[in-house]
Amino acid sequence: MKARVRLRLSAHDAHYGGNLVDGARVLGLFGDVATELCVRSDGDEGLFRAYDAIEFLAPVYAGDFLEVEGEIVAWGATSRKMRFTARKIGRALSDSAAEMLPEPIEVVRASGTCVVPRGKQRIARPPVILTAAIVGAETTRAQTPHLPLLPDQIGEEARRCREAGAAVIHLHAREPDGTPTQSRERFAQFIDAIRARTDVIVQTSTGGAVGMGIAERCQPLELHPEMATLNIATMNFGDDVFENRRGDVDTVAGWIRERGIVAEIECYDLGHLDAARALVAKGLLASPLHFQFVLGVPGGVGATPRALEAMIAELGHGFPAETTWAVAAVGRHQLPMAEVAMRLGGHVRVGLEDNIYVDKGVLAKGSWELVERAAAFARAAGRPIATPARARQLLGLPERSG
Ligand code: KMH
Numbered sequence: 524m525k526a527r528v529r530l531r532l533s534a535h536d537a538h539y540g541g542n543l544v545d546g547a548r549v550l551g552l553f554g555d556v557a558t559e560l561c562v563r564s565d566g567d568e569g570l571f572r573a574y575d576a577i578e579f580l581a582p583v584y585a586g587d588f589l590e591v592e593g594e595i596v597a598w599g600a601t602s603r604k605m606r607f608t609a610r611k612i613g614r615a616l617s618d619s620a621a622e623m624l625p626e627p628i629e630v631v632r633a634s635g636t637c638v639v640p641r642g643k644q645r646i647a648r649p650p651v652i653l654t655a656a657i658v659g660a661e662t663t664r665a666q667t668p669h670l671p672l673l674p675d676q677i678g679e680e681a682r683r684c685r686e687a688g689a690a691v692i693h694l695h696a697r698e699p700d701g702t703p704t705q706s707r708e709r710f711a712q713f714i715d716a717i718r719a720r721t722d723v724i725v726q727t728s729t730g731g732a733v734g735m736g737i738a739e740r741c742q743p744l745e746l747h748p749e750m751a752t753l754n755i756a757t758m759n760f761g762d763d764v765f766e767n768r769r770g771d772v773d774t775v776a777g778w779i780r781e782r783g784i785v786a787e788i789e790c791y792d793l794g795h796l797d798a799a800r801a802l803v804a805k806g807l808l809a810s811p812l813h814f815q816f817v818l819g820v821p822g823g824v825g826a827t828p829r830a831l832e833a834m835i836a837e838l839g840h841g842f843p844a845e846t847t848w849a850v851a852a853v854g855r856h857q858l859p860m861a862e863v864a865m866r867l868g869g870h871v872r873v874g875l876e877d878n879i880y881v882d883k884g885v886l887a888k889g890s891w892e893l894v895e896r897a898a899a900f901a902r903a904a905g906r907p908i909a910t911p912a913r914a915r916q917l918l919g920l921p922e923r924s925g
Pocket residue numbers: 659660661728729730731732733752753754760765789
């Protein structure tokens with residue numbers, strides 16, 4: 524969420540010799556922008572609690588035109604962390620001459636926190652969609668005895684995840700001995716077991732396991748699931764190569780689209796957003812778009828807030844405004860990055876596919892335990908947890924009866 528003011532500083536604003544404007548004047552403008560952000564986010568003016576950084580980068584003079592921008596970059600239950608920048612976009616010359624600058628000059632940069640007490644929050648925070656990735660293709664029973672493999676185990680795991688707050692189940696299939704499979708029949712059994720117990724959205728994988736062919740991977744699409752993943756580029760995947768050739772990606776996107784299935788676009792790196800942009804341009808992806816930022820796969824982008832912010836920033840260029848995004852971080856990054864995503868306004872995926880530990884050295888007793896943890900983060904960030912029905916609305920899926 525952003526807010527912006529543009530204004531011209533007058534002779535009244537000059538405080539020091541040589542027509543120099545004091546830095547406090549610009550901080551006052553940051554305060555105005557912060558107030559607008561609080562009004563937009565919470566329907567309340569809020570209170571500015573503290574700056575944690577302020578940098579004065581270039582002098583400001585009477586006669587300068589400033590553009591001041593602020594953005595909420597993280598949300599707590601009552602805190603709104605903000606980033607500000609003031610840029611000089613024009614200036615007075617001599618006599619009545621003036622010019623607009625060909626390139627803005629950044630004059631002040633800051634970050635700080637505003638607080639809106641709970642009782643004054645008049646606008647509800649957006650709900651968070653929790654996805655549980657309960658099976659995967661790589662996690663093994665040798666790593667964790669809690670991995671579900673049989674239809675009844677899958678159905679029970681999905682039910683427990685739903686109880687813990689999950690609205691979506693990201694689904695892979697396995698043979699009873701744990702071998703990954705994309706068999707249509709196996710998926711049908713798993714989906715039936717889930718449907719018999721709960722109303723979650725089932726999102727089938729078209730990624731399968733590394734080494735599988737595209738046709739093999741796409742068998743679950745024949746079952747017309749509500750959602751399916753779309754993997755967007757070839758990459759190293761640990762010691763393996765996860766092959767997603769451009770022509771194949773186009774084909775899979777076309778199959779998903781022609782069946783009316785909602786795609787979840789899996790992006791493991793910054794450049795994958797460019798690949799997605801190209802698919803939008805070709806008409807192979809339709810709005811509303813939903814992205815999964817998979818962070819921390821060896822071969823993809825690292826699981827850091829910095830990387831995530833760069834990926835979110837890409838969504839502001841050439842993608843529809845209603846685009847949604849989620850984070851699935853792998854291994855020990857799963858829960859910390861889930862919390863970051865929640866505070867940045869995103870959705871979250873957790874589960875044994877990506878991480879088997881709930882605490883350092885403590886195995887999660889199931890994906891549901893990781894969902895419980897993610898749900899607690901959501902509550903701490905003041906975000907309601909989307910039911911499957913609400914998630915269907917947010918993701919542009921038709922309502923489902925029964
Ligand atoms: N098993 C990974 C190689 C997806 O589900 O679409 C790919 C994967 C992605 O899990």
